[in-house]
Amino acid sequence: MTDHPAPEDPELERLRSELRHLRARAQTHPLISQAQGILQERYSLPDGESAFALLQRASQQHNVRMRQLVEAVVRTPRPDHRSPLWFPQRTRLPAPPLTFPAARRSTSRDEPNQASVLRAVLSQTLAVLDTPMGNVQLPDRVRGGLRLEQHTGLTDDFVDFFAHVGEKGTSCSLAAQNVAQVTVHDVESDPVFDEASRHAILAAGSRAAHSVPFVTASGVCVGMVSAHLDHRLKGVSEAQSDALAALGAQAGQWLTWYNRTVLLDALEYLHALGTHHRGTAGRRR
Structure with missing residues (x-):
């Protein structure tokens, strides 16, 4: 003992x-x-x-x-x-609209800032996939890879471990590399994870995951939202995938505006x- x-x-x-x-x-x-x-x-x-x-x-x-x-x-x-x-030559443009429900609720009273928009994107993603666990990452412009910006429903150990991720070993890094959604049906067996990442995700109670890149009009990944589920996932429906793709495009356009404005x-x-x-x-x- x-x-x-x-x-x-x-x-x-x-x-x-x-x-x-x-x-x-x-x-x-x-x-x-x-x-x-x-x-x-x-x-x-x-x-x-x-x-x-x-x-x-x-x-x-x-x-x-x-x-x-x-x-x-x-x-x-x-x-x-x-x-x-x-x-001196910069043109200042208005913010692009955010039309998904979580954004309308969270930004209706105040001018949206980056934190509130990322929280709204995370909330909407979790609503689409019906899970309470997820996180948002942004590119680390100095070290490369992705750094954790927002999270909910995840353990402190998970947050510590994934504070920064490199370009390999996770579903979010693969989604960023391919600029495409990535579904992990079973964390325990999916080869996308290195063993340390797999162990950290399983320890947090996640058994499946889905990652959605924030994509600019020119096709560049400027962020990532990932949902984690406490059960194995058979798949993501076409309607869910389309809704999340639209969400990722809106987030990408808004972050592009934010960085340029x-x-x-x-x-x-x-x-x-x-x-x-x-x-x-x-x-x-």
Whole structure:
């Protein structure tokens, strides 16, 4: 008989939560540090704290997650230092409509943001496939692969294990590679999974899965939603597949707009802040 604490032990849960926080920090901190260095050099800021203060203000002003903002700073070609605008030739377009029921319910009162739209996409996917378990992933623009953005009904261990997935070993990575829906009828026997991923999915109570890519008009995958079921799946009907394909297309169009509009708005605001505060110290809020 062992003395290991039961899974529901509060101290064990606290330690797991702390470990998840440390892992997330370890993954994000180098990227933030890189963005701080870029901004320090670009705007002659005296220290990293001043650069972080600008990032924080731009993130809050445009409701863009810090990780997404710093990814954009690192990846986007620098602005012309002589121009007050980062993207002087940009045309700003309105958001494409979201017509599926979950989106109408969740975004009817407020202007939709990325988090609310992804939650609505996940909710609609789970409604179509009649399951309470699922997750949404977006491309990791720095490391490659996919990173977990939204989830429901899944265990903490599942969330930890699949915080980031590479280009092989899972149904979602195959769906992203082929830009096509992937159905896993039986997690236990499907060869798409590597053994570590298979074990993690089965341990979470999932016995079948279905992954749907978010597809742009040009056929590029810009995200993924996956539903998990607690029983083996005979198949997905044509009506379900068509509904999910339409959902993936709407999500892809909306994310394309978001990346070309809201995210660039945040960068433009950051550039204006940096230009205005050039050479001066600042502190985070």
